[in-house]
Amino acid sequence: MCGISACVSLAPVSNKCHNGCTHHGSAPSNAETKLDSQFSGTAKRLATQLKASVDIIAHRGPDDSDIWISDNEQVGLAHCRLSINDLSSAGRQPLHGSDNQIHAVVNGEIYDYDSIRRECETVHGYVFQSDSDSELVLALYKIYGAPGFFTHLRGEFAFVIYDNRESSRHVIAGRDRYGIKPLVYTRLGSTLLVASEAKAFLPMGWKPRWDVRAIFDAGWMLDDRTLFRGVRKVLPGHYLDITEQGGVQQVKYWDAEYEDKTKPETRSIDEMVSGVRARLVESIRLRLRADVPIGVYLSGGIDSSAIAGIVTELSRKEHVKLGNAENSRVTCFSVAFPETSGYDESHIAERTAEWLGVKTIKKIITEDTLAEDFEDAVFHCEHHHYDLNSVAKFALSTLPQEHGIKVVLTGEGSDEHFAGYPCFPVEFLREADGASPDSELAKNGDLRENLFKSAQQEMKGIWEKIGGTVLDNIPVPHSSAGPGAFDTCDTLLAWHPTASLFAPWLQSRHANFDYRMTVLNSHSSDVQAKMRSMWHPLHTSMYMWNKNVLANVFLSCLGDRTEMAHSVEARTPFLDHHLTEYLNRLPPSVKLHYSVENASSCGELGPIWTKSSQALQSINEKWILRQAVRPYITDELYKRKKHPFLAPTKWPKDGPLHRKFKGLLTQEAVDGLGFVDPEAIQKAMENAWGQTADPRAFRFLLYCGSWVTLSQRMGVARAEETDWEI
Numbered sequence: 115m116c117g118i119s120a121c122v123s124l125a126p127v128s129n130k131c132h133n134g135c136t137h138h139g140s141a142p143s144n145a146e147t148k149l150d151s152q153f154s155g156t157a158k159r160l161a162t163q164l165k166a167s168v169d170i171i172a173h174r175g176p177d178d179s180d181i182w183i184s185d186n187e188q189v190g191l192a193h194c195r196l197s198i199n200d201l202s203s204a205g206r207q208p209l210h211g212s213d214n215q216i217h218a219v220v221n222g223e224i225y226d227y228d229s230i231r232r233e234c235e236t237v238h239g240y241v242f243q244s245d246s247d248s249e250l251v252l253a254l255y256k257i258y259g260a261p262g263f264f265t266h267l268r269g270e271f272a273f274v275i276y277d278n279r280e281s282s283r284h285v286i287a288g289r290d291r292y293g294i295k296p297l298v299y300t301r302l303g304s305t306l307l308v309a310s311e312a313k314a315f316l317p318m319g320w321k322p323r324w325d326v327r328a329i330f331d332a333g334w335m336l337d338d339r340t341l342f343r344g345v346r347k348v349l350p351g352h353y354l355d356i357t358e359q360g361g362v363q364q365v366k367y368w369d370a371e372y373e374d375k376t377k378p379e380t381r382s383i384d385e386m387v388s389g390v391r392a393r394l395v396e397s398i399r400l401r402l403r404a405d406v407p408i409g410v411y412l413s414g415g416i417d418s419s420a421i422a423g424i425v426t427e428l429s430r431k432e433h434v435k436l437g438n439a440e441n442s443r444v445t446c447f448s449v450a451f452p453e454t455s456g457y458d459e460s461h462i463a464e465r466t467a468e469w470l471g472v473k474t475i476k477k478i479i480t481e482d483t484l485a486e487d488f489e490d491a492v493f494h495c496e497h498h499h500y501d502l503n504s505v506a507k508f509a510l511s512t513l514p515q516e517h518g519i520k521v522v523l524t525g526e527g528s529d530e531h532f533a534g535y536p537c538f539p540v541e542f543l544r545e546a547d548g549a550s551p552d553s554e555l556a557k558n559g560d561l562r563e564n565l566f567k568s569a570q571q572e573m574k575g576i577w578e579k580i581g582g583t584v585l586d587n588i589p590v591p592h593s594s595a596g597p598g599a600f601d602t603c604d605t606l607l608a609w610h611p612t613a614s615l616f617a618p619w620l621q622s623r624h625a626n627f628d629y630r631m632t633v634l635n636s637h638s639s640d641v642q643a644k645m646r647s648m649w650h651p652l653h654t655s656m657y658m659w660n661k662n663v664l665a666n667v668f669l670s671c672l673g674d675r676t677e678m679a680h681s682v683e684a685r686t687p688f689l690d691h692h693l694t695e696y697l698n699r700l701p702p703s704v705k706l707h708y709s710v711e712n713a714s715s716c717g718e719l720g721p722i723w724t725k726s727s728q729a730l731q732s733i734n735e736k737w738i739l740r741q742a743v744r745p746y747i748t749d750e751l752y753k754r755k756k757h758p759f760l761a762p763t764k765w766p767k768d769g770p771l772h773r774k775f776k777g778l779l780t781q782e783a784v785d786g787l788g789f790v791d792p793e794a795i796q797k798a799m800e801n802a803w804g805q806t807a808d809p810r811a812f813r814f815l816l817y818c819g820s821w822v823t824l825s826q827r828m829g830v831a832r833a834e835e836t837d838w839e840i
Contacts, residue, residue, distance in 0.1 A: 117174030293350030414459025417525030423746025498820030549701030581809025598651030788833030
């Protein structure tokens, strides 16, 4: 786990010192020594910029760093290292092939290390220079080339490879299948910059401006754009192919596929349950390999609890080591909100830990904590967010570091693959599941239709209750994606601010803008054709969640960015592609399960549910996961309804958060953004506090507070009307 920064010249070499560099992490002592001893002239100026670049993201890799620049000074690679596997100097990056023709910087973890390494050595004769899993990227690339080597990469990763062999001279910058690890890029003249975080571009001469269009139309959370003009993400399952002749091309190497509803397979429930269990246990087992201790993030939900249960079982019964830990005691980390808020699940996590007999360390999240950490969390995430749960995750991630643990296992990705969110039952009910013709919903069309209509209304009520946006009055566009995709667009956009937050010049020019088109345009025509004719609406909805919000929001501000801010590597067993590819081929009716008894047996309702949500509560989410992990969890969790990880939205007037936002959102600061309506923020400030607080107003303050923080900390220029057009 590390940070990378790279710079690549797309034109013949000049004497400009910013001619090409890639960054990942920070650059402590080794890089400093190199600046004086190995580089001179133009190369030294470039190396100095690269070092400053990785210094900015030193939190991603505080243990070591290094810099490499090609002889022609067209490519520069910088890396900062968080040592996880092979703690020796042999694991230092950038990595170099034995013939000194292929060079790489790698961020993340490659799993199934031992068997892949053995095959590279025995079958292909590759000679490894370290015991680092990162070297597998170099080895596999040399053996199979691109895109073939991606097939053999299992894990979360982002990397840059420079292949200087005369027959194939190019640079590739790749990202894992689900976008667990970040990778962004931008151009400065004829130079391409690639890095783990956009702030790493600043020392290279980048002058940030707002991408007003991406902010207004929600593109930053739906496609490859970011909040910053000209800064793009490498998409999940894609890589950049960079050559002098062809420039920069983004190439897809992987995509999710789902069961073809016109040709459903017949499998027994027992077969599917055992298939899920075996793949999940294997995924967790592989993620327990490290040369440092490993812990678990434990919430009150089934996902992290299942991970904790399986880890405990593997440790005690099969004597699997938790990294390099000498004992089998599992250490879990939990977060606790004020009990009176209705959002606190720590008591359930504590009962789970007691049942498992594991050690749990709890982070108490107070209003003071959230106010104190807000700006730091935003700076590390580099985007706004609708909830303070990202700040809570930022605070939680201080705990492993404080207790000497560099690696934690987390439950991200489970809801997206087992249909855990409250919005998924609507699409499940939209259409009968042809793979389960004997189910009650398949045989009784009127029942399913009535439940579908009720669930739609109940979901709108939930969005309104928690301050989400409801797009009731926007006409449905024509598209080949089918009606299920339209409603999912609305769900994805529920956390996007309404047009009333934006400056009058934006509102007047784009009064009839349909945000749904941003969502639909992020998916290719062939994918939209599958949504319309091949995939069940539930699977369409799940695909869209994975490609849009999971990759661009959840895995960022609730994942890598808030964890790596404290030099903590999080591993996500539910996003192992061997597991997810199996899950995607399972029928909808094993992911969600209808029973009239479900509504009366799901335990406490939590903050988002109401007793009137009968249709939604009659659908048991993540049904097959519950069966697969039944031996590892408590009865309480087996029966419990999904509670999304959200932070409270009601806070007192004149409290720490109120004071924080009053100080942050001054008239001058809001005007300085250029794309926000100051009157909307003034009105939101009046309505966002106290027991009668409007949650939507509070979320307006979170959005704008994030933009102001980024503008101040990253020096983003005030937006002008012309920024929309560029």
